[in-house]
Amino acid sequence: MQEDFLHYVWKHKAFSSAALKTKRDEIISIINLGEHNHNSGPDFFNAQLRINGQLWAGNVEIHLKSSDWYVHGHEKDKAYDNVILHVVWEHDTEVFRKDGSEISTLELNEIVDLDLVNNYNKLIRSKSWINCETDFAKVDDFTLKNWLERLYVERLERKSGEIFKLLNDSKNDWEAVLFKMLLKNFGLKVNGEAFYSLANSVDYSIVRKIQNSILDLEGLLFGQAGLLEEEVQDTYFSDLKNNYQFLRQKFGLNNQGVLPLQFFRLRPQNFPTVRLSQFVNLYASEHQMFSKVLETNTIDGLYKLFSKSVTEYWKTHYTFKTVSKASAKNISKSFIDLLVINTIIPLKFCYAKAEGKNIEQDLFELIKDLRIEKNSVVEKYSQLRSIEKNALSSQGLLQLKTFYCDKNKCLQCAIGNSLIIKN
Template structure:
């Protein structure tokens, strides 16, 4: 028996509330279950319980066994002085407050429907890719769609906390936060952390000062990334090298702590050389990028805003040392979609939240207009059940798998709760 299952039972009244008796034979009537507390302290705050005809207001604590009260040292913690009801699966010990007054105990094991318990055990003991894999396909469409929207907002909330950390480190400079997020996401999974370490290696005002000269931006990015350390006999390379040496002295640059870049296992269009050049072109061309991003709300507008290509040298190169067939190295729409999902939408959400504005409708409209991300998680879910193929779905499914399925949080999942309850 798990304590979170008992929380679920209490929170959703999965027992006969019309005929409750304490372990001492006192009548119990639940007027208000209380508010579920997910932090430290009693499990449910501000409950109202009628015990033997007297109305009590206070907190409810839940344990598998009554003796867990002493195992957790609650008798020594004044936070638990206002507990009015102890709800347990099995009563094995009388419980007393610090003032030696006994706490009324409700035992659940003999009043829970056996089918509910069987459904819970069946779900949690599953060895499938997700616990509910055999039942997921038959789950109500309306329930799934609403749960996916909630999961997407939850994922935005999580990302907004990371943005708050970046904002604090950047002295509340939203442009600087955008820059760091864009740089990281230009590096994708393989070079994301390396690119972020590059962005953290100098202050954003350096970008503002050198932005008018594209070659200076490229020199800064390539130099800090360690890509100008080799001796390449090329006019473009030598110009960047000399510019970097000047910038390095002028701004006291240091690139010793930057993580090395990876080329291995990357398709040439994703080589860090091209991504850094494209990033430089973007910042050279867009002097007010953050303001533009906040104003824009459709994917077509974002495709136009991010319609950039690497500088001319890279038409015939993927690396500094080797010439390749001539082709313009543009940002693809699929790559821009990733930028919208991983950088722009979280940033717009956080910026609106910081100003007390609700923009969920416009965010939903934008993310639903994007194509579904193809990865192992989305592909597996879609093989189980057909779902809307949008960016919202892919982000929500990642949140579902990583934060709920992988952690066996079926009772906190709308789908898991539904499946456990439907046969009771």
């Protein structure tokens, strides 16, 4: 038994409230259960109760045992002077406020359905991959679908903190925020942080000034990334290096904070040289990117917008030192899907939020047009039951695993709730 379960029982009034009495046989009538407090202080604020006909307004404190009141030192804390009811699983002693007045106590163990307790214990004591692994398939489709949508919005809300920080740092320049987020996600997992440090090493006003020149833009990013520091006998390399040295002096650039790029164990098409060139080609050919992203509301439209190749030199190279067979090296649809999931939709969500608009349904429709992501978490859930094959499902499942299953938050999870109260 954990205290969180008692919070759940009180919050959802999951007990028999007929002929409710305190341990002193006082009749209790619940008018308002109160507001759940997740910070320090009493567990529920602003409850309203009638105890023996007397109306009380104040706070409710919850413990496993009455004696925990003293274990936690509440009798010495004035923050607990306004507690009007002590709710416990087991009553083992009377409790008093700091002024010596006794607090009425409600004992739960005889008024909570045993099935509810057993279902909770089964979940919380599970040693499986997730607590509800054996019963996950039993959850009805409606509950799962709506919960995954809610989890996806939670995931967007979590990402919005980073985006609004970037917006503040860039003095409300949405184009600059898009540039940084896109560049980070062009690096994928292996080079994402390195690409992000690269984006942060360049003021976006510089990008605006040189965006029309592929040689300047590629020279800027390759130079800041430390890819032009070796001596290479290659004309294009020399051109990039000369351009970068000019830009570095003109704009007072330095790349001391840029993280080193990784090539090891990457497929050639994911080499940072290739990804940076694709990014440069995108920005050189598409100006006012943020406006275009806002205006494009279909996945086909986004495929068209981001369907770019590398610059000419990189069609026959993966590195500066070796020539390879000519290939277009176009940005794939699966790669664009990742950009839409991790950059485009979060930005659309935040912009709408900043404008006071709700576009959740539009975003649901957009992400449902994307294929479900392939990773170990999604694969494991899919082995337990049938899952809708779209990216909203996979994003919701990632949120579920990380922020609920891994943290044993079954009581805050719609799936856990449905299993606890199933009988």
